[in-house]
Amino acid sequence: MVDLKDVEPQSSSDIGAWNSEADVVIAGYGIAGVCAAIEAARAGAEVLILERTGGWGGAAAQAGGFVYLGGGTPLQEALGFADTAENMEKFMLAAVGADADPVRIADYCRGSVDHYRWLVDCGVVFKAEFWGEPGWEPPHDEGLMYSGGENSAPFNTVATPVPRGHVPQMQDKRTGQKGGGYMLMRPLAETAEQAGVRVDYDTRIQRLVVDESGRVCGVIARRYGKELAIRAHRGVVLATGSFAYNQDMVAEYAPLLVGRPAAAIEEHDGIGIRVAQALGAQVTAMDATEVAFFGDPQLLARGLVVNGAGQRFIAEDTYPGRIGQATLQRQDNQAFLIIDENAHDAACKTESATTFFRQQPNWVAGTVAELEADMGLPEGSLQSTVAQYNADASVGVDRQWGKKPEWLAAIGSPIAAFDMREFTAGFPLGGLRTDLDGRVLGDGGDPIAGLFAAGRCTAGICTGGYFSGASLGDGSFYGRRAGIAASAAELPERN
Amino acid sequence: MVDLKDVEPQSSSDIGAWNSEADVVIAGYGIAGVCAAIEAARAGAEVLILERTGGWGGAAAQAGGFVYLGGGTPLQEALGFADTAENMEKFMLAAVGADADPVRIADYCRGSVDHYRWLVDCGVVFKAEFWGEPGWEPPHDEGLMYSGGENSAPFNTVATPVPRGHVPQMQDKRTGQKGGGYMLMRPLAETAEQAGVRVDYDTRIQRLVVDESGRVCGVIARRYGKELAIRAHRGVVLATGSFAYNQDMVAEYAPLLVGRPAAAIEEHDGIGIRVAQALGAQVTAMDATEVAFFGDPQLLARGLVVNGAGQRFIAEDTYPGRIGQATLQRQDNQAFLIIDENAHDAACKTESATTFFRQQPNWVAGTVAELEADMGLPEGSLQSTVAQYNADASVGVDRQWGKKPEWLAAIGSPIAAFDMREFTAGFPLGGLRTDLDGRVLGDGGDPIAGLFAAGRCTAGICTGGYFSGASLGDGSFYGRRAGIAASAAELPERN
Numbered sequence: 001m002v003d004l005k006d007v008e009p010q011s012s013s014d015i016g017a018w019n020s021e022a023d024v025v026i027a028g029y030g031i032a033g034v035c036a037a038i039e040a041a042r043a044g045a046e047v048l049i050l051e052r053t054g055g056w057g058g059a060a061a062q063a064g065g066f067v068y069l070g071g072g073t074p075l076q077e078a079l080g081f082a083d084t085a086e087n088m089e090k091f092m093l094a095a096v097g098a099d100a101d102p103v104r105i106a107d108y109c110r111g112s113v114d115h116y117r118w119l120v121d122c123g124v125v126f127k128a129e130f131w132g133e134p135g136w137e138p139p140h141d142e143g144l145m146y147s148g149g150e151n152s153a154p155f156n157t158v159a160t161p162v163p164r165g166h167v168p169q170m171q172d173k174r175t176g177q178k179g180g181g182y183m184l185m186r187p188l189a190e191t192a193e194q195a196g197v198r199v200d201y202d203t204r205i206q207r208l209v210v211d212e213s214g215r216v217c218g219v220i221a222r223r224y225g226k227e228l229a230i231r232a233h234r235g236v237v238l239a240t241g242s243f244a245y246n247q248d249m250v251a252e253y254a255p256l257l258v259g260r261p262a263a264a265i266e267e268h269d270g271i272g273i274r275v276a277q278a279l280g281a282q283v284t285a286m287d288a289t290e291v292a293f294f295g296d297p298q299l300l301a302r303g304l305v306v307n308g309a310g311q312r313f314i315a316e317d318t319y320p321g322r323i324g325q326a327t328l329q330r331q332d333n334q335a336f337l338i339i340d341e342n343a344h345d346a347a348c349k350t351e352s353a354t355t356f357f358r359q360q361p362n363w364v365a366g367t368v369a370e371l372e373a374d375m376g377l378p379e380g381s382l383q384s385t386v387a388q389y390n391a392d393a394s395v396g397v398d399r400q401w402g403k404k405p406e407w408l409a410a411i412g413s414p415i416a417a418f419d420m421r422e423f424t425a426g427f428p429l430g431g432l433r434t435d436l437d438g439r440v441l442g443d444g445g446d447p448i449a450g451l452f453a454a455g456r457c458t459a460g461i462c463t464g465g466y467f468s469g470a471s472l473g474d475g476s477f478y479g480r481r482a483g484i485a486a487s488a489a490e491l492p493e494r495n
Numbered sequence: 496m497v498d499l500k501d502v503e504p505q506s507s508s509d510i511g512a513w514n515s516e517a518d519v520v521i522a523g524y525g526i527a528g529v530c531a532a533i534e535a536a537r538a539g540a541e542v543l544i545l546e547r548t549g550g551w552g553g554a555a556a557q558a559g560g561f562v563y564l565g566g567g568t569p570l571q572e573a574l575g576f577a578d579t580a581e582n583m584e585k586f587m588l589a590a591v592g593a594d595a596d597p598v599r600i601a602d603y604c605r606g607s608v609d610h611y612r613w614l615v616d617c618g619v620v621f622k623a624e625f626w627g628e629p630g631w632e633p634p635h636d637e638g639l640m641y642s643g644g645e646n647s648a649p650f651n652t653v654a655t656p657v658p659r660g661h662v663p664q665m666q667d668k669r670t671g672q673k674g675g676g677y678m679l680m681r682p683l684a685e686t687a688e689q690a691g692v693r694v695d696y697d698t699r700i701q702r703l704v705v706d707e708s709g710r711v712c713g714v715i716a717r718r719y720g721k722e723l724a725i726r727a728h729r730g731v732v733l734a735t736g737s738f739a740y741n742q743d744m745v746a747e748y749a750p751l752l753v754g755r756p757a758a759a760i761e762e763h764d765g766i767g768i769r770v771a772q773a774l775g776a777q778v779t780a781m782d783a784t785e786v787a788f789f790g791d792p793q794l795l796a797r798g799l800v801v802n803g804a805g806q807r808f809i810a811e812d813t814y815p816g817r818i819g820q821a822t823l824q825r826q827d828n829q830a831f832l833i834i835d836e837n838a839h840d841a842a843c844k845t846e847s848a849t850t851f852f853r854q855q856p857n858w859v860a861g862t863v864a865e866l867e868a869d870m871g872l873p874e875g876s877l878q879s880t881v882a883q884y885n886a887d888a889s890v891g892v893d894r895q896w897g898k899k900p901e902w903l904a905a906i907g908s909p910i911a912a913f914d915m916r917e918f919t920a921g922f923p924l925g926g927l928r929t930d931l932d933g934r935v936l937g938d939g940g941d942p943i944a945g946l947f948a949a950g951r952c953t954a955g956i957c958t959g960g961y962f963s964g965a966s967l968g969d970g971s972f973y974g975r976r977a978g979i980a981a982s983a984a985e986l987p988e989r990n
Contacts, residue, residue, distance in 0.1 A: 002777075003940040098750045252779065255593045278938055280775055282497075284747065287782055309895045311806050330825040378894035380886050384879035391875050399873035400804050443773055445498040 002252050004278040007271070009208045012217055021231035022048035022198065024486045025219060026239055027205045027272060030058020031475040032455025033239035034188040036438075036483030038122065041195035045234060045487035049197060050221050052204035052267055056189040057182070059241055059265045059456075060472055064137040064353075065180020066147050067476065068461075068469030070164035071109055073116040078128040079144055083162040085109040090159035092461065095148055099285060099464035107436050108461050108477060115477050116166065123187030127169040134297035136320055136468070137180070137353040141169045148467025149319035153402025165469045174353060184472060203228070208236065208275050208451070216279070216450030235450045235486030237438070239479060242456035243270030244427040253286035254428040256328055262292050262425030264456075272457035273431050279451070280443040285463035286430035290471075293324030294423040295337060296357035298347040301407045303339030304389055305420075307331040310372065310381025312389070315403040321466050328424040336375065337418040338382070340411050361416035371415055386411050429466065431458040438482025452486045454479040497747050499773040502766070504703045507712050516726035517543035517693070519981045520714060521734055522700045522767060525553020526967050527950025528734035529683040530974030531933075531981065533617065536690035540729060540982035544692060545716050547699035547762055551684040552677070554736055554760045554951075555967055559632040559848075560675020561642050562971065563956075563964030565659035566604055568611040573623045574639055578657040580604040585654035587956065590643055594780060594959035602931050603956050603972060610972050611661065618682030622664040629792035631815055631963070632675070632848040636664045643962025644814035648897025660964045669848060679967060698723070703731065703770050703946070711774070711945030730945045730981030732933070734974060737951035738765030739922040748781035749923040751823050757787045757920030759951075767952035768926050774946070775938040780958035781925035785966075788819030789918040790832060791852040793842040796902045798834030799884055800915075802826040805867065805876030807884070810898040816961050823919040831870065832913040833877070835906050856911035866910050881906050924961065926953040933977025945984060947977040 024040040026033045029051035041047045070076060071085035088109040093100050120126070131138035131145045138145050147165025149155050171178040193199075202223050209218035209229065218231040243249040244264035250257050273283060301317040307327075314326050327335045339347070348358060365371035372382035390410040392398050398408055432440050432453045439447035440458075460474030519535040521528045524546035536542045565571060566580035583604040588595050615621070626633035626640045633640050642660025644650050666673040688694070697718055704713035704724065713726040738744040739759035745752050768778060796812040802822075809821050822830045834842070843853060860866035867877035885905040887893050893903055927935050927948045934942035955969030 005939045005941070008939055098753075258593075280938065309807075312804075378887075380883045381895055384883050388875045388879050400876055443775065444500045444503060446500070 002248050004274055007207050007275045007278045009210045009275070009279050010220055012209050012211045015209065015229045017229070018218065018231040019228040020048065021233065022046045023232070023234040024237060024483065025050065025230055025232035026237040027219065028058060028239035028241060028455070029056040029199060030239060030241060030455060031060035031185065031472050032479035032482070033058070033237070034185065034192050035476045035479030036237045036239060036454060036486065037192040037197040038188065038195055039480045039483035040487040041192065041197050043484060043487035047197045048230070049199045050203040050205060050219070050230065051199060051201050054201050056199070057185050059263070059268065060475070061182045061185040062175055062265065063181030063263070063472060064174065064468070065167045065170065065184050066137070066165040066469030066472060067119070067184065068147065068164050068467060068473035069112045069116045069166045070162065071112045073113050073166065075116065075126045075128060075144055075166055076162060079130045081162045083164070085112065087159050087162065088112065088164065091148070091150055091155055094155055094158045095465045095467055096462055097464040099288065101463055104436065105461055108474065111477060118480070119476065122191040124184055125169045126166050130163065133350060133352070134301040134317060135352050135354065136297060137174065138167060139351045139353045141171070143167055143169060147319065147469050149322050152318035152404065153315040181472070205240070205271060205275065208279055210279065214449065216448060232450065234491055235452050235489040237482045237486050238272035238276060238432070238440070238451070238453040238457050239455045240272030240457050241265070241268040242427050242431065243273055244268045246270035250428065253430060254289050257289055257426055257428060260425040261427060263290065264427040268427070268456070272453060276432050276440050276448070276451060276453065279448060281440050281448060281451070282433040282442065283431060284433045285459040286428065288429040288459070288463050289426045290429055290462070290466045291321060291324035291328045291424050291426040293320050293327060294357055295320060295323070295420060296347070296352050296354045298350045298352045299339060299344065299358060300337060302343040302347045303337045304385065304411065306336050306338060306382065306385055308334035310377040310385055312385055312401055315398065315401045317403050317407045319467060321468065324424045324426065325465065333422050333424055335420040335423065337420055338386070338411065338415065340413065340415045342412060343409060344416060359418060362419040363417040364414055366413050368411070368415060371417055375417055427456070429456070429459065429462050431456060434458045434478070436481065437485040438478050439485055450489060452482040454482040497743050499769055502702050502770045502773045504705045504770070504774050505715055507704050507706045510704065510724045513713065513726040514723040515543065516728065517541045518727070518729040519732060519978065520545065520725055520727035521732040522714065523553060523734035523736060523950070524551040524694060525734060525736060525950060526555035526680065526970040527974035527977070528553070528732070529680065529687050530971045531732045531734060531949060531978030532687040532692040533683065533690055534975045534978030535982040536687065536692050538979060538982035542692045543725070544694045545698040545700060545714070545725065546694060546696050549696050551694070552680050554758070554763065555970070556677045556680040557670055557674070557760065558676030558758070558967060559669065559963070560662045560665065560679050561632070561660040561964030561967060562614070562679065563642065563659050563962060563968035564607045564611045564661045565657065566607040568608050568661065570611070570621045570623060570639055570661055571657060574625045576657045578659070580607065582654050582657065583607065583659065586643070586645055586650055589650055589653045590960045590962055591957055592959040594783065596956070596958055599931065600956055603969065606972065613975070614971065617686040619679055620664045621661055625658065628845060628847070629796040629812060630847050630849065631792060632669065633662060634846045634848045636666070638662055638664060642814065642964050644817050647813035647899065648810040676967070700735070700766060700770065703774055705774065709944065711943060727945065729986055730947050730984040732977045732981050733767035733771060733927070733935070733946070733948035733952050734950045735767030735952050736760070736763040737922050737926065738768055739763045741765035745923065748925060749784050752784055752921055752923060755920040757922060758785065759922040763922070763951070767948060771927050771935050771943070771946060771948065774943060776935050776943060776946070777928040777938065778926060779928045780954040781923065783924040783954070783958050784921045785924055785957070785961045786816060786819035786823045786919050786921040788815050788822060789852055790815060790818070790915060791842070791847050791849045793845045793847045794832060794834060794839065794853060797838040797842045798832045799880065799906065801831050801833060801877065801880055803829035805872040805880055807880055807896055810893065810896045812898050812902045814962060816963065819919045819921065820960065828917050828919055830915040830918065832915055833881070833906065833910065835908065835910045837907060838904060839911060854913060857914040858912040859909055861908050863906070863910060866912055870912055922951070924951070924954065924957050926951060929953050929973070931976065932980040933973050934980055947981045949974040949977040
């Protein structure tokens with residue numbers, strides 16, 4: 001039960017004096033907030049960001065840094081990959097699935113090359129090097145990688161496979177300062193501040209303020225225990241991140257994620273969604289979730305992933321987040337990795353950004369029958385799965401799930417199994433419904449005057465399936481849109 | 496994109512004269528509406544039902560008639576089944592799954608025996624005869640049947656299996672007049688009218704009317720092209736059914752059902768949900784769906800149901816609605832029934848309420864290998880599935896999915912396959928969020944004054960998995976609650 005009593009909007013007529021003001025007030029200084037700020041400031045607005053922590057960055061600065069871009073970016077072209085907006089759109093529609101928003105996806109794909117250029121103009125550096133191995137992220141500072149299973153079944157038959165995971169060049173370390181997300185945020189934050197954007201840190205929004213006409217004209221925020229009334233002459237942009245750490249919201253909207261948040265920060269408490277809901281804002285795709293799977297893709301690609309009935313259920317060389325979604329959403333969170341010693345040793349010699357996922361096996365046996373019994377799988381189940389797989393490997397075609405021939409090899413002996421049950425976690429993808437200009441839509445489907453939003457407090461391009469880079473992608477893309485729209489919002493008469 | 500512009504509430508101050516009035520105004524004369532009406536009238540309220548068609552009944556009167564009841568009803572006891580509220584609760588929590596509302600389920604289970612008695616007191620007749628064969632519904636007028644997989648894996652290990660599908664005694668015909676749903680509705684409608692309930696037919700609600708305090712005080716309805724203002728002194732009860740036939744809502748909330756509505760009536764256009772949403776009402780479980788599967792359970796139980804990869808994915812002797820949900824939600828709507836001639840012939844000699852689902856096979860072959868090739872399944876996939884199943888049958892235990900031993904028999908030759916891809920349809924289960932008294936909850940989590948709802952325009956007991964009888968069950972149970980609460984609602988001063 002999601003309670004909104006504590007976030008009901010406040011009437012501006014009840015406010016004696018405003019503590020501060022700006023044309024555009026932005027809540028949250030992560031990827032969406034910084035992009036909104038830059039665009040609003042460039043459009044001539046006075047911009048004030050309210051950030052609840054002591055510094056810029058949000059979840060973005062701690063992320064690996066993928067930005068999902070394509071359609072023929074200069075980086076793709078420099079590395080010899082031919083892509084088009086239409087090809088990108090085909091992949092995205094298939095990968096998101098039945099819940100896809102085709103209008104938003106088309107919009108995003110068509111704007112992608114320009115958005116790449118905009119990021120580069122802001123100082124973001126993408127190194128022209130491609131990483132082609134299975135992995136969650138590149139192990140070094142490579143700038144481009146497959147990040148959504150574009151080159152794996154079934155998507156490699158739907159669209160021409162091209163990599164679209166663009167990673168800002170990092171400096172040795174994968175996360176934190178010098179990681180890809182940090183190296184995305186830093187030049188953007190510098191750009192924003194050079195453009196005159198002001199920031200109040202340690203300031204968290206509590207409620208929206210509306211004027212007599214119902215228009216959002218400010219926020220109530222809290223800093224060091226004190227409530228502040230902050231006026232927004234043109235608009236408020238919500239960019240406060242997901243509801244991953246709001247237990248009530250997760251239980252209500254995305255119950256498969258209860259107790260398993262990941263790739264989110266604790267500040268993601270859903271506040272932006274809630275203050276807008278209290279004003280009648282619509283939410284959408286609230287049950288959509290990104291799902292991480294705690295396996296090293298170099299091992300996964302070389303093994304068999306089976307469910308609790310000993311059956312394969314996916315091409316193991318696909319985007320590991322797809323394995324995570326399939327495991328959590330369709331297999332009751334039950335998965336095991338089956339791999340023989342040769343394949344295991346080969347995998348462990350490779351480079352990977354996630355070697356920490358190479359745990360010790362839970363079971364090792366000389367035969368599949370023994371392994372199956374040790375694991376407690378239904379008698380005969382794993383044996384028939386392996387027999388089928390080995391027959392497929394002998395002809396070089398995975399007839400059942402389409403794993404690429406390069407990863408097919410008969411399972412030999414000794415053979416190991418890894419218990420990967422409950423090896424999933426993730427963050428929710430749903431949020432406020434916005435139009436393509438980042439305007440928050442109310443009950444009636446019309447924009448709520450004065451209210452804008454972007455990033456993971458909104459539903460973005462991934463309203464079902466997911467690919468890495470989608471969140472920094474739509475957060476930055478629609479953050480800009482929200483900033484532009486907010487700065488252009490009709491200025492009510494000052495009184 | 497669900498648009499609410501046309502259903503925005505109207506202010507009572509804009510209404511010159513009311514066309515009619517009552518203490519409690521109920522929209523919809525199906526199962527929830529009739530039960531609300533009876534209770535409100537018995538509590539002393541003047542009750543007016545607005546029904547958009549020309550007669551009572553709604554979807555209920557066209558249904559098979561299962562009412563999901565248990566905990567030791569006189570019918571269960573008469574037929575030798577020992578049940579308790581706790582046992583019923585265990586089953587329901589497991590069958591609904593992660594999205595279950597434990598508070599509502601406990602409430603429903605504890606009230607179930609009393610509710611049975613109430614229905615019988617209203618004149619509903621349940622014949623003390625049990626039907627124990629696999630089926631969607633009993634083939635004759637039997638009064639009790641398993642209707643949710645209580646006696647199948649995995650639920651038969653979670654709770655003591657007892658049947659809870661209570662069917663009002665029908666007269667020869669399965670649906671329409673004389674069917675179970677009709678025989679449920681008729682005595683209830685008679686009871687309502689004997690209690691003095693008035694009904695305006697051909698009258699459909701358009702919008703809610705609110706007074707200066709925001710309290711719902713009436714509805715705007717339409718009859719023969721004319722708009723009517725109908726005042727409700729105590730409360731309005733929404734009982735207008737699901738959104739199965741609102742294409743925008745289905746696309747937005749339950750996209751797997753796009754183009755496949757079933758077991759709903761075209762009047763189920765979501766109007767009750769929409770008028771309340773326009774007033775800030777919360778909705779919940781909007782993606783939950785009942786899913787019918789167009790197979791005869793007598794055939795399913797004796798065969799193998801496999802997915803597009805040739806794998807089994809469920810115990811075939813379970814509630815067929817579970818096969819439908821698993822197929823649509825987890826198997827990309829891909830299913831085939833594999834059955835040999837002996838089993839097919841045996842099934843076709845049985846009685847079933849759904850013999851019309853016994854189509855001709857799409858493929859027949861002498862060997863599994865041939866069949867697999869004819870069907871275009873991955874080479875070896877069906878062969879290993881059948882080999883595994885036959886090995887299990889030889890020891891009398893379905894080790895993989897737990898089908899009961901009575902339905903296990905090795906697959907022989909000749910062997911047939913039925914193409915059951917896209918053989919699913921259903922209705923959505925989500926709707927307005929209400930408290931246990933049927934009060935509609937608004938944005939802030941508080942009840943919206945004067946507004947009540949029950950039936951499929953609300954989220955009821957099945958917010959995930961489903962069992963037959965849940966809709967007539969929670970519609971009648973919480974319809975009563977809504978009627979009681981509406982009749983007791985604080986009476987504003989008449990002016």
